[in-house]
Amino acid sequence: MAEALRVGIAGLGTVGASVVRMLQNKASELTRQCGRQIAPVAVSARDRTRDRGIDLGNAQWFDDPVTLAQSSEIEVFVELIGGEDGVALASVRAALEAGRHVVTANKALLSKHGVQLAAIAEKRGVLLNYEAAVAGGIPVIKTMREALAGNHVNRVFGIMNGTCNYILTRMEADGLSFEDCLKDAQKLGYAEADPTFDIEGHDTAHKLSILTSLAFGCRISADDIYMEGISNITQADIRAASELGYRIKLLGVAQKTESGIEQRVHPTMVPVSSVIAQVHGVTNAVAVETDMLGELLLTGPGAGGDATASAVIGDVADIAKSRPGFQHGPVFGWPARELAPYKRARMRAHAGGYFIRLTVHDRTGVFAAIAKRMADNDISLESIVQHGDASEEAHKTVILVTHETMEASVRKAVDGITRDGHLTTKPQVIRIERAA
Amino acid sequence: MAEALRVGIAGLGTVGASVVRMLQNKASELTRQCGRQIAPVAVSARDRTRDRGIDLGNAQWFDDPVTLAQSSEIEVFVELIGGEDGVALASVRAALEAGRHVVTANKALLSKHGVQLAAIAEKRGVLLNYEAAVAGGIPVIKTMREALAGNHVNRVFGIMNGTCNYILTRMEADGLSFEDCLKDAQKLGYAEADPTFDIEGHDTAHKLSILTSLAFGCRISADDIYMEGISNITQADIRAASELGYRIKLLGVAQKTESGIEQRVHPTMVPVSSVIAQVHGVTNAVAVETDMLGELLLTGPGAGGDATASAVIGDVADIAKSRPGFQHGPVFGWPARELAPYKRARMRAHAGGYFIRLTVHDRTGVFAAIAKRMADNDISLESIVQHGDASEEAHKTVILVTHETMEASVRKAVDGITRDGHLTTKPQVIRIERAA
Incomplete structure (x- = not known):
C-alpha cells in the first residue's frame, strides 16, 4: 500500500474539529476507499488549551498556520481559518507556493483571491479543492468542475444561505414577521448576532461569484453582483406570492445574456410547483442549466460542522486517490490564466x-x-x-x-x-x- | 500539451451519435478543460451505411467491437451497445484485459457482471467509469464514489425510471387511467412497445443494484431485489394519496437494517411536501442519506441522448485529465475483491x-x-x-x-x-x- 497522505489542518472550530474526528473515526473505511491512509499529522489553531471534544493524538501543534502550511511534514494543507485576507490568505498562498495541495472551505478568500491562488496552484502542479466553500455538503463544485465537462452553462442559480431560507420558510409557515423570524433564527444559532452579512445577501454573493467563474470560464468578480436582501419582505408579499402560485426565496443567479454576464442576489418569486420551491428551512439547493443536460438540481445541507466536514474530507480523499505525476483539471474548470475578463451585463x-x-x-x-x-x-x-x-x-x-x-x-x-x-x-x- | 486521448466508441445509437457530435462540437472547450484533446479515432456499429446525422470524419471503422476494444489505436473504449451479455460483455472485458480504460452507459451489464469487470479493471490499473448507467445525466455515481468518501450511507432511494414517473404524473394531473397514460407515453416515445421492463420495475432494479453496492460496499445483487410495478395503481389510490398528503412515486430503495440490506422497487407514498414529491414527468431524482450529510438529493434528466452523452463525456474527460501513473479510486468505491457478500434482509x-x-x-x-x-x-x-x-x-x-x-x-x-x-x-x- 502507498504511504499515508500527511494532512495539516489549520483552524479547529466546529468544522475543523469535525474533520479531525471524522478522519480518526473513519480511518479504516477511508484507507480502503483511497488505497492509502489519510493521517492528520499536524494542526494549528489560536488557542492551544481549549477543549474541542477531540483527541489530537500525536498531531504536531503549530502556533502559526503559515509555518504549518510550509512544513515539509505535510502534503495537504486544510484551511478552515476563515476570512478573506490575513492569515487565511497568507497560509494558503504559502502552502501552494511550497508545493502543498490545499483544501479550503473559505468562500470569502476564494471570492476575492481565487483566480490568483488558482494560478499559483496550476503553476506548481498542486490541487486547490474547495467543495465546502459553496453550499456546504452539496457536491456542486465537483459537479460543475468535473461532471459537466463540455457542457455550456446557460444559468446557475440557487438557495445558498440557510439563514435567509429559514426566515422565509418560517414567515410563510407561521405567518410571522421578518423581525420575529430573525430573532428565532438567532436563538437557534442559524443567524449571527449581526445578521447583515447573511440577510443582505453578501454570503450568497460570495458563493455565487465562485459558481459564476466555474459556469462561464470567467474571472471571479463578486463586486459586480447586484444585491438585494430579504429584510423588506413582508407578510403581504408572502401571502400575495402564495395566492399567485409563487413562493419567495433568496436566490443567487448568474446567467449569460447578450450584453454580458448577469450576477444577482435578490428575493425571487419561484413557481410553487417547482422543485426548488420545496426546499425549506436551512437546506440549500443549486440548479445548473446547460445545453446538454437541461436543468440539474442538487439539494442538501448547506452548513453545519459534519456536513461541511464531509465536503472537506471528500476533497482530501480525491487527493489521496491521486498519485505523484497526476495532474487534475484546472481549479476553476478552465486554466486560471485563460479565464476571460468578467463582462458585466447591466441590471437595467x-x-x-x-x-x-x-x-x-x-x-x-x-x-x-x-x-x-x-x-x-x-x-x-x-x-x-x-x-x-x-x-x-x-x-x-x-x-x-x-x-x-x-x-x-x-x-x-x-x-x-x-x-x-x-x-x-x-x-x-x-x-x-x-x-x- | 499532452498527446490527444484516443477514444473508440462502440454503438452509434442516439447516445453514441450524440457523444461523437459533442466531442466534435466541443473539441476546443474540452481541450482547454482537460489540458489535452479528446479524439474519437475509431467507431463500431452494426450498420455502416445508416445515416446518423453525424460526420465520422477520419474515425476508423470496426465491424467487430471486440476488435475495436483490443485495438492499440485507442486508450479509452466507450461501450454504448447495450445488453447484459453478448458483445457488450465480450468487448468491455476484452478492453479491460487489454489495458484500455472503459466508459459505459450499460446498467444491465454492470448489474450482472459489474463486480467481475471491476476486479479486472483494478488488477489492470485502468478506469471503469459508468456515470451514464444510473439516472442518465445526474452525477450520482461521481457523488457516491468520490464526494461522499468517508460517509456511512444509511439509505439510497430515488425515481430512476422516467416512463413510470411520467405515467404517475399524468395520472394525478389529468385524472386518467394507468392504461391511457401508458398509451400516451408510448405515443411520445417515453415507453417501449413492450413496456414491461420499465413499468414492472426491472429497469429501476438494475440501477438500484449498482447504487446499493456503492452505498454499502457489497457485491451487486439485482436478483435479491423485491419488485412491484405500477400497473395496479388506480385513480382511487392517486386520489386517496392526495387527500392524505401523499403522492405516489415508483421508488427504488436500498437501506441497511439489522438483518441485512433491503433492496426494493415498488410504488411508494412520499409526503407531498417533500422535495422528491415535486419531481414530475420523465425527470429522475436520487437521494442519499448519510451519517455526516443527512439527505442529499440530486434531480435532473434521467434519459435522452444529449443528457446521457453528457455523463459519458464527463467520464471520458476525467480520464483525459488523469495522467500515466495515476490510480483512481476503486470502481465501486471499495476494492472489488473486498466487496462484502450481499446479505439480504427479509421483506417481511x-x-x-x-x-x-x-x-x-x-x-x-x-x-x-x-x-x-x-x-x-x-x-x-x-x-x-x-x-x-x-x-x-x-x-x-x-x-x-x-x-x-x-x-x-x-x-x-x-x-x-x-x-x-x-x-x-x-x-x-x-x-x-x-x-x-
Whole structure:
C-alpha cells in the first residue's frame, strides 16, 4: 500500500474539529476507499488549551498556520481559518507556493483571491479543492468542475444561505414577521448576532461569484453582483406570492445574456410547483442549466460542522486517490490564466417577469393610471389582483404580475406611478425566476 | 500539451451519435478543460451505411467491437451497445484485459457482471467509469464514489425510471387511467412497445443494484431485489394519496437494517411536501442519506441522448485529465475483491408506514372487524378515512394509514381481513417512505 497522505489542518472550530474526528473515526473505511491512509499529522489553531471534544493524538501543534502550511511534514494543507485576507490568505498562498495541495472551505478568500491562488496552484502542479466553500455538503463544485465537462452553462442559480431560507420558510409557515423570524433564527444559532452579512445577501454573493467563474470560464468578480436582501419582505408579499402560485426565496443567479454576464442576489418569486420551491428551512439547493443536460438540481445541507466536514474530507480523499505525476483539471474548470475578463451585463437590461405590489389610495382613476403607466412602457401583464385593505378602508392593494419585460421598463413604470401620487407606501418589486 | 486521448466508441445509437457530435462540437472547450484533446479515432456499429446525422470524419471503422476494444489505436473504449451479455460483455472485458480504460452507459451489464469487470479493471490499473448507467445525466455515481468518501450511507432511494414517473404524473394531473397514460407515453416515445421492463420495475432494479453496492460496499445483487410495478395503481389510490398528503412515486430503495440490506422497487407514498414529491414527468431524482450529510438529493434528466452523452463525456474527460501513473479510486468505491457478500434482509421484516385501501360491503360490523384485525397485529393507525362509493351504494372504501409497523404484521392483518369476507375487491397495500 502507498504511504499515508500527511494532512495539516489549520483552524479547529466546529468544522475543523469535525474533520479531525471524522478522519480518526473513519480511518479504516477511508484507507480502503483511497488505497492509502489519510493521517492528520499536524494542526494549528489560536488557542492551544481549549477543549474541542477531540483527541489530537500525536498531531504536531503549530502556533502559526503559515509555518504549518510550509512544513515539509505535510502534503495537504486544510484551511478552515476563515476570512478573506490575513492569515487565511497568507497560509494558503504559502502552502501552494511550497508545493502543498490545499483544501479550503473559505468562500470569502476564494471570492476575492481565487483566480490568483488558482494560478499559483496550476503553476506548481498542486490541487486547490474547495467543495465546502459553496453550499456546504452539496457536491456542486465537483459537479460543475468535473461532471459537466463540455457542457455550456446557460444559468446557475440557487438557495445558498440557510439563514435567509429559514426566515422565509418560517414567515410563510407561521405567518410571522421578518423581525420575529430573525430573532428565532438567532436563538437557534442559524443567524449571527449581526445578521447583515447573511440577510443582505453578501454570503450568497460570495458563493455565487465562485459558481459564476466555474459556469462561464470567467474571472471571479463578486463586486459586480447586484444585491438585494430579504429584510423588506413582508407578510403581504408572502401571502400575495402564495395566492399567485409563487413562493419567495433568496436566490443567487448568474446567467449569460447578450450584453454580458448577469450576477444577482435578490428575493425571487419561484413557481410553487417547482422543485426548488420545496426546499425549506436551512437546506440549500443549486440548479445548473446547460445545453446538454437541461436543468440539474442538487439539494442538501448547506452548513453545519459534519456536513461541511464531509465536503472537506471528500476533497482530501480525491487527493489521496491521486498519485505523484497526476495532474487534475484546472481549479476553476478552465486554466486560471485563460479565464476571460468578467463582462458585466447591466441590471437595467435584465429580462424577466416581475411581481409588483402597490398600496394605493382608494379613489377613482387610480387603477386606470397604473394600467396606463404599464402600457406606456410596453409591459404586458399576466395577472392583476386588487384587494381592499380591511384594516384601512381608504387604501387598496394592487398586485401586478408582468410577462417577460425589461428591468428598465419596470423601473420607469413604477417611478411614473410613484410620481403620479397614488401610492400610500413605497412600491414593492420582486423579480420572478423560471425554475423546473 | 499532452498527446490527444484516443477514444473508440462502440454503438452509434442516439447516445453514441450524440457523444461523437459533442466531442466534435466541443473539441476546443474540452481541450482547454482537460489540458489535452479528446479524439474519437475509431467507431463500431452494426450498420455502416445508416445515416446518423453525424460526420465520422477520419474515425476508423470496426465491424467487430471486440476488435475495436483490443485495438492499440485507442486508450479509452466507450461501450454504448447495450445488453447484459453478448458483445457488450465480450468487448468491455476484452478492453479491460487489454489495458484500455472503459466508459459505459450499460446498467444491465454492470448489474450482472459489474463486480467481475471491476476486479479486472483494478488488477489492470485502468478506469471503469459508468456515470451514464444510473439516472442518465445526474452525477450520482461521481457523488457516491468520490464526494461522499468517508460517509456511512444509511439509505439510497430515488425515481430512476422516467416512463413510470411520467405515467404517475399524468395520472394525478389529468385524472386518467394507468392504461391511457401508458398509451400516451408510448405515443411520445417515453415507453417501449413492450413496456414491461420499465413499468414492472426491472429497469429501476438494475440501477438500484449498482447504487446499493456503492452505498454499502457489497457485491451487486439485482436478483435479491423485491419488485412491484405500477400497473395496479388506480385513480382511487392517486386520489386517496392526495387527500392524505401523499403522492405516489415508483421508488427504488436500498437501506441497511439489522438483518441485512433491503433492496426494493415498488410504488411508494412520499409526503407531498417533500422535495422528491415535486419531481414530475420523465425527470429522475436520487437521494442519499448519510451519517455526516443527512439527505442529499440530486434531480435532473434521467434519459435522452444529449443528457446521457453528457455523463459519458464527463467520464471520458476525467480520464483525459488523469495522467500515466495515476490510480483512481476503486470502481465501486471499495476494492472489488473486498466487496462484502450481499446479505439480504427479509421483506417481511421491513419496518415502515403503510397505506391500505379496502373496498368493503356496506354492512354493520365491517369497520369493527377491520379495526380488530389491525389491533390483533399490533398495528397502530395514523389515520382512517371512510367513503361511501356514490356509484355503488352497497360498497364503502376504507383507507388506513399505519404508523411504523412490520411488513409481516400488515400482511397478516390484510390476509385476516380478506378471510373475514368483507372485501368486495382485492386489497391495495402501498408502502410509505420518509423523505425530506
